[in-house]
Amino acid sequence: MSARDIAALLPDLHMLTVIAETRSLTQTARRLGIAKSSVSMRLKDLEQALDVPLVRRTTRSITLTPAGAQLVEQTRGSFAHIEQGVVGAKDLAGAPRGLVRVSAPVALGRQHIAPTIPALLSRYPDIRLELDLSDRFVNLVQEGFDLAIRHASRVPESHIAVALCASASVLLASPQYLARNGTPQHPAELARHACLLYLRDGSTASWSFERTTGRKATQRVSVPVSGPLRANNSEVLREAVAGGLGIALLPDFTAWSGPSAHQLRPVLPEWKPVGFFGERLQAIRPWSPRTPRAVQCVIDHLRKSLAEGFGDPQRLRSSV
Amino acid sequence: MSARDIAALLPDLHMLTVIAETRSLTQTARRLGIAKSSVSMRLKDLEQALDVPLVRRTTRSITLTPAGAQLVEQTRGSFAHIEQGVVGAKDLAGAPRGLVRVSAPVALGRQHIAPTIPALLSRYPDIRLELDLSDRFVNLVQEGFDLAIRHASRVPESHIAVALCASASVLLASPQYLARNGTPQHPAELARHACLLYLRDGSTASWSFERTTGRKATQRVSVPVSGPLRANNSEVLREAVAGGLGIALLPDFTAWSGPSAHQLRPVLPEWKPVGFFGERLQAIRPWSPRTPRAVQCVIDHLRKSLAEGFGDPQRLRSSV
DNA sequence: CTAGACTGTTCATAATTTTGAACAATCGAG
DNA sequence: CTCGATTGTTCAAAATTATGAACAGTCTAG
Numbered sequence: 001m002s003a004r005d006i007a008a009l010l011p012d013l014h015m016l017t018v019i020a021e022t023r024s025l026t027q028t029a030r031r032l033g034i035a036k037s038s039v040s041m042r043l044k045d046l047e048q049a050l051d052v053p054l055v056r057r058t059t060r061s062i063t064l065t066p067a068g069a070q071l072v073e074q075t076r077g078s079f080a081h082i083e084q085g086v087v088g089a090k091d092l093a094g095a096p097r098g099l100v101r102v103s104a105p106v107a108l109g110r111q112h113i114a115p116t117i118p119a120l121l122s123r124y125p126d127i128r129l130e131l132d133l134s135d136r137f138v139n140l141v142q143e144g145f146d147l148a149i150r151h152a153s154r155v156p157e158s159h160i161a162v163a164l165c166a167s168a169s170v171l172l173a174s175p176q177y178l179a180r181n182g183t184p185q186h187p188a189e190l191a192r193h194a195c196l197l198y199l200r201d202g203s204t205a206s207w208s209f210e211r212t213t214g215r216k217a218t219q220r221v222s223v224p225v226s227g228p229l230r231a232n233n234s235e236v237l238r239e240a241v242a243g244g245l246g247i248a249l250l251p252d253f254t255a256w257s258g259p260s261a262h263q264l265r266p267v268l269p270e271w272k273p274v275g276f277f278g279e280r281l282q283a284i285r286p287w288s289p290r291t292p293r294a295v296q297c298v299i300d301h302l303r304k305s306l307a308e309g310f311g312d313p314q315r316l317r318s319s320v
Numbered sequence: 321m322s323a324r325d326i327a328a329l330l331p332d333l334h335m336l337t338v339i340a341e342t343r344s345l346t347q348t349a350r351r352l353g354i355a356k357s358s359v360s361m362r363l364k365d366l367e368q369a370l371d372v373p374l375v376r377r378t379t380r381s382i383t384l385t386p387a388g389a390q391l392v393e394q395t396r397g398s399f400a401h402i403e404q405g406v407v408g409a410k411d412l413a414g415a416p417r418g419l420v421r422v423s424a425p426v427a428l429g430r431q432h433i434a435p436t437i438p439a440l441l442s443r444y445p446d447i448r449l450e451l452d453l454s455d456r457f458v459n460l461v462q463e464g465f466d467l468a469i470r471h472a473s474r475v476p477e478s479h480i481a482v483a484l485c486a487s488a489s490v491l492l493a494s495p496q497y498l499a500r501n502g503t504p505q506h507p508a509e510l511a512r513h514a515c516l517l518y519l520r521d522g523s524t525a526s527w528s529f530e531r532t533t534g535r536k537a538t539q540r541v542s543v544p545v546s547g548p549l550r551a552n553n554s555e556v557l558r559e560a561v562a563g564g565l566g567i568a569l570l571p572d573f574t575a576w577s578g579p580s581a582h583q584l585r586p587v588l589p590e591w592k593p594v595g596f597f598g599e600r601l602q603a604i605r606p607w608s609p610r611t612p613r614a615v616q617c618v619i620d621h622l623r624k625s626l627a628e629g630f631g632d633p634q635r636l637r638s639s640v
Numbered sequence: 641c642t643a644g645a646c647t648g649t650t651c652a653t654a655a656t657t658t659t660g661a662a663c664a665a666t667c668g669a670g
Numbered sequence: 671c672t673c674g675a676t677t678g679t680t681c682a683a684a685a686t687t688a689t690g691a692a693c694a695g696t697c698t699a700g
Contacts, residue, residue: 001410003338004353006403010330013402018323025648033324035689040649042687050406051413059695060647067412074405074609078398082333083326085394086370090321092387093371345678355659360679362657379665380677 005049012046013071014079015039016054020064020072088290096293097126103140104149107234107254108281109133113149116305120298127294135200135232140286146295148284149302151251158287162299165306167281169273170255171207172264176244184247187221187271194246195225199232207249209271220274238264249273252310253281281306325369332366333391334399335359336374340384340392408610416613417446423460424469427554427574428601429453433469436625440618447614455520455552460606466615468604469622471571478607482619485626487601489593490575491527492584496564504567507541507591514566515545519552527569529591540594558584569593572630573601601626 018028025043029036047054054068064072091098104113109131117129132138132145140148140159155161173183177194184190187209197205208222227246231237234254241248242260247267255264283299285291338348345363349356367374374388384392411418424433429451437449452458452465460468460479475481497514504510507529517525528542547566551557554574561568562580567587575584603619605611 001403001407003334003351006399006406007331007334007352009406010334010399010402011327013406014323014327014330026646031323032327036647037649037651037690038688044649050410052409054409057648059649060697062648067409070412071405071409074408075402078401078405079326079330081398082330082395083321085391085398086326086329086333087321088394089372089374089387089391090370092390346676356677357660357679357681358658364679377678379679380667382678 009046009049012042012049013075015042016046016068017072017076017079019043019055019062020069020076023062025062084289091290091292091294095126096124096297098292098294099128099130100147100292100294100298101130101132101145102147102149102298103132103134103138103143103145105135105151105234105251106133107238107251107257108149110235111257112253112306112310113302116301119305120301123301124294124297127297129298135234140284146285146292147298150282150284151280155282155284159284160287161282161284162303164281164283164299164303165308165310166279167310168252168279169249170252171247171249171267171271171273172238172241172255173247173267174242174244174263175265177241177246178265178267180244184268187223187268190223190225190247193225193227195227196237196240196246196248197225197227197230198234198237198249199230208274209268210274211271221271256310329366329369332362332369333395335362336366336388337392337396337399339363339375339382340388340396343382345382404609411610411612411614415446416444416617418612418614419448419450420467420612420614420618421450421452421465422467422469422618423452423454423458423463423465425455425471425554425571426453427558427571427577428469430555431577432573432626432630433622436621439625440621443621444614444617447617449618455554460604466605466612467618470602470604471600475602475604479604480607481602481604482623484601484603484619484623485628485630486599487630488572488599489569490572491567491569491587491591491593492558492561492575493567493587494562494564494583495585497561497566498585498587500564504588507543507588510543510545510567513545513547515547516557516560516566516568517545517547517550518554518557518569519550528594529588530594531591541591576630 015028015032018031019025019039022028022031025039026036029039032039043055050071052067053065054071056063056065102113110133113131117131121127121129137150138145138148140146140156149164151167181193184193187207190207195207205226206222206224208220210221211219213219229237229240229245231240234250235258237248238250238254238258239260240246241250242263255261283302285295285299335348335352338351339345339359342348342351345359346356349359352359363375370391372387373385374391376383376385422433430453433451437451441447441449457470458465458468460466460476469484471487501513504513507527510527515527525546526542526544528540530541531539533539549557549560549565551560554570555578557568558570558574558578559580560566561570562583575581603622605615605619
């Protein structure tokens with residue numbers, strides 16, 4: 001079995017895998033975009049070359065012989081692998097190109113990602129972007145996303161996460177609300193305050209906080225909360241806070257952007273919220289042997305754009 | 321990237337792996353048995369189809385671009401795998417066929433394998449056999465053997481062993497020798513007997529024996545031995561024993577065959593030799609994803625032929 | 641039981657690919 | 671520096687392969 005022999009058989013072997021899938025020469029011809037007479041002829045040639053019957057034919061249907069099934073079993077994966085390689089090589093052509101579907105939190109997308117998109121697209125003219133803003137946890141593979149920007153504490157299996165920037169949650173209220181209802185001095189007091197809750201699948205109606213007391217000692221408190229408003233959009237909650245409706249736990253990128261930012265005051269600043277929004281923003285993507293260049297460009301762009309984080313209210317407040 | 325696209329590229333991708341190996345379009349053409357103009361043209365077509373330069377050409381030599389190298393790296397293994405599959409499928413055609421190279425111990429080969437070969441070859445007319453008789457441990461892969469018949473206690477890595485039949489070692493002497501020098505009653509006495517040694521790489525000049533004393537208790541003795549003759553051929557040793565030269569430790573298939581078998585007497589029959597020749601005869605072959613049918617036929621044939629083993633001196637003695 | 645749709649196969653024709661000689665560019669030995 | 675050998679490329683002719691309409695066998699809906 002020399003190299004010249006195998007080379008001639010390759011397209012026919014590949015065709016055989018399609019035949020095995022479709023179990024029909026006609027369908028195979030349609031899928032490969034060739035004449036069905038070619039399928040018939042090439043299959044015959046292949047069987048002749050290997051000197052083994054591969055397909056048992058009735059006039060109306062076909063079945064693989066054991067030899068044919070074995071052959072398909074061994075080669076199918078290889079053809080898929082080769083196809084991967086070709087896709088990877090194509091991606092290296094010229095400038096990064098292709099469609100990148102990104103899922104991102106609503107507030108982050110509107111306030112911080114959208115403004116940086118023109119710079120990205122003008123730098124890479126062949127990249128097309130599809131931005132899906134949603135605060136739910138999407139299934140990347142199932143819904144066909146290349147990238148999700150999330151506050152994720154844990155990364156789903158067979159996915160890869162890249163840290164973009166630090167991003168914490170902050171507890172907020174308006175000066176008016178605090179004047180009217182008093183300023184909480186301990187998380188436990190939140191139980192009798194009006195708390196505006198972010199709705200998320202599986203999120204409980206309680207907030208947890210942490211405070212470092214000694215060198216390494218930490219204090220942890222969990223408090224049940226309730227209030228007059230729940231919403232799954234952090235900007236809605238922020239405006240409600242600004243309007244004096246109550247206290248909310250919001251991601252910093254929502255808190256310090258928008259026109260109402262100056263109406264917000266941090267509450268219990270020495271207590272760090274735990275386990276609600278994570279401590280950093282991550283770009284999450286389904287694992288693949290090689291990252292498409294376009295996707296990598298988007299990730300890099302976001303990392304640069306968001307590098308400074310959202311931690312400094314002064315800066316953001318003055319810039320809005 | 322649809323199925324039809326990949327199918328058309330397959331021969332060209334395979335050609336690219338050959339180009340990567342030879343680093344020459346001319347050599348590639350020669351190895352694939354096609355015109356070098358075809359190589360040049362198809363390479364150009366492939367680059368056009370992928371829209372990536374794959375090979376950097378000087379008028380006199382070529383180098384792969386990073387994209388080309390990456391593509392080859394990803395696809396080469398797949399093509400090799402496909403080739404394996406084709407070889408496997410071809411093997412399923414018609415009757416088992418092909419050359420089987422077998423290495424076997426000299427005595428076993430002459431006395432027990434050779435007589436059964438005609439039956440094998442007449443049953444499978446398309447199988448060709450090459451029998452290499454040698455008592456050394458051959459390197460199967462390096463020397464191109466498909467099969468080795470050995471007393472092996474341990475099987476080399478990435479090899480597979482199939483047990484053929486039981487086969488032990490026996491300690492032998494002639495009646496004359498025993499009459500002249502006395503019959504040993506304990507292995508320790510062997511140290512002052514004339515012991516005929518089998519020469520093998522790394523074999524020490526000592527014999528070990530084991531005896532079951534109680535229910536589960538075993539006694540073990542190792543004794544240094546020496547004598548007037550060493551040889552790496554067990555039949556030579558057997559004849560020497562028959563001639564009264566001394567005591568030898570021989571595999572049973574050597575002991576109980578040949579015209580001199582009736583001149584031999586077991587010595588210390590209640591002591592079992594340990595770690596010299598193993599307890600069973602094995603067929604050892606290099607691992608491969610699928611056993612060629614011809615090789616499997618030879619193994620099965622040997623197992624049937626040798627099934628009865630060599631343990632019964634009476635039977636063999638009378639048949640020779 | 642029958643008509644129609646669909647199966648895989650055949651074969652002359654059309655399209656494509658392969659071929660080999662001619663060619664310019666390059667390397668290496670003397 | 672020069673000559674001969676060898677590299678990869680080009681292009682019209684030749685060989686190979688694909689095509690699609692016609693065909694016979696088979697299944698299914700009514």
